[in-house]
Amino acid sequence: MTVYNFNAGPAILPPTVLSQAQEELRDFAGTGISVMETSHRSKEFEAINNEVEARFKALLGIESGYRVLLLQGGASTQFAMIPLNFLAADAVADYIVTGVWAEKARDEAQKIGKVHIAADTAADKHNRIPTQAELQFSENPAYVHLTTNNTIYGTQWQTIPETNGVPIVADMSSDIFSRPFDASKFGLVYAGAQKNLGPSGVTVVLIREDWLDKGAKNVPTMLRYSTHAKNNSLYNTPPTFGVYMLNLVLGWIQEQGGLAGMAEYNTRKANIVYNAIDNSGGFYRGHAVTDSRSQMNVTFNLPNQELEKQFLAETKAQGMLGLPGHRSVGGVRASIYNAMSIEGVEALASFMAHFAAKHG
Missing domain, CATH: 3.40.640.10 (Type I PLP-dependent aspartate aminotransferase-like (Major domain))
Structure with missing residues (x-):
């Protein structure tokens, strides 16, 4: 895995x-x-x-x-x-x-x-x-x-x-x-x-x-x-x-092409995850307003805490580690720093679409 x-x-x-x-x-x-x-x-x-x-x-x-x-x-x-x-x-x-x-x-x-x-x-x-x-x-x-x-x-x-x-x-x-x-x-x-x-x-x-x-x-x-x-x-x-x-x-x-190369790569990764939020019909609710969104830490909530617990348990079982939100705010947090791969964010976005279709 x-x-x-x-x-x-x-x-x-x-x-x-x-x-x-x-x-x-x-x-x-x-x-x-x-x-x-x-x-x-x-x-x-x-x-x-x-x-x-x-x-x-x-x-x-x-x-x-x-x-x-x-x-x-x-x-x-x-x-x-x-x-x-x-x-x-x-x-x-x-x-x-x-x-x-x-x-x-x-x-x-x-x-x-x-x-x-x-x-x-x-x-x-x-x-x-x-x-x-x-x-x-x-x-x-x-x-x-x-x-x-x-x-x-x-x-x-x-x-x-x-x-x-x-x-x-x-x-x-x-x-x-x-x-x-x-x-x-x-x-x-x-x-x-x-x-x-x-x-x-x-x-x-x-x-x-x-x-x-x-x-x-x-x-x-x-x-x-x-x-x-x-x-x-x-x-x-x-x-x-x-x-x-x-x-x-x-x-x-x-x-990787220096800081310009990293910026291009990080924008691409962030867009994949934010598109999964924005295309979920409101199932996922991002914490940050659109013009303040971080390209490093994507934070969001599901309709209720039970679904959040289930989401986090299932992603962990599939090898996606570290997704629980900070203990002070809860929810989900995907940290997609420089070294995170495109494959990693695509795997997360794919799971998000599947989970929303099943429980939305």
Whole structure:
């Protein structure tokens, strides 16, 4: 039986990447040992570390002005690390709240400094992304924070909002490198690797070099971005296997045609599943409004909870794993990140049509 992995994270990895990791597991780069046993101070690991930054920048089409940092602690640590470094006592940061992870980022920032809510979609159960006209920025914010994709509710920013030159800080954990983006709009981008870039354990940060100079100097050493930039992300022992896997995935993305190729592929996959919802005669009800739909996480409900339980049991029996919605909202969630195949989404869409015809 073919297994299709729809887990929201840790999520599916490209099969070719897993095969290469398997081949090299006990003998990395001719060293005779695993990359997990290789010193992070060795020339072999340093080459991986450097290649990650080079590949990351190449995929974005940037040569200078930014650093790529490989950190630990997940995106959740970034929620506090960002205001610790860049939210001064006399400043305000603007937060756009569009889901649970945006709420968590806001909550951490409020423990550290002054926060202004530029928009909040909680009243609509986070089923949409706010329009540009709805955004009410403060007079002179230190930065504007947003979450580009919301895994729980299945919404995604289709275009990055205009902020009148104020640097944007973005949590891209669940749609990083699923499509191109203009790095010049961002002061800092962060993403846990475990959805689109690799296994859990490593967090990628893209940060503007002029921002590094503005970071607070009284922050604990491990929580300063400048610490990791000066030490090429090797201040302490990094998650070496996670970095190695991240490098392989970045190489795989390059082979798929880069970010433009991934965007085309992801649009095709998302359309297959959304068409199954839209053509079901109302049997399936998507959570997100149409113009806010995520290409990474498709969330929907069936007519009642009993049918949802049956749907989830039958899909699991057929090898479709990870489809239950987040515990806070229920329903069904198909996470179709970069590595999900066309065959996987076609299998899901086919089952959805069959199930709706039988029970509708």
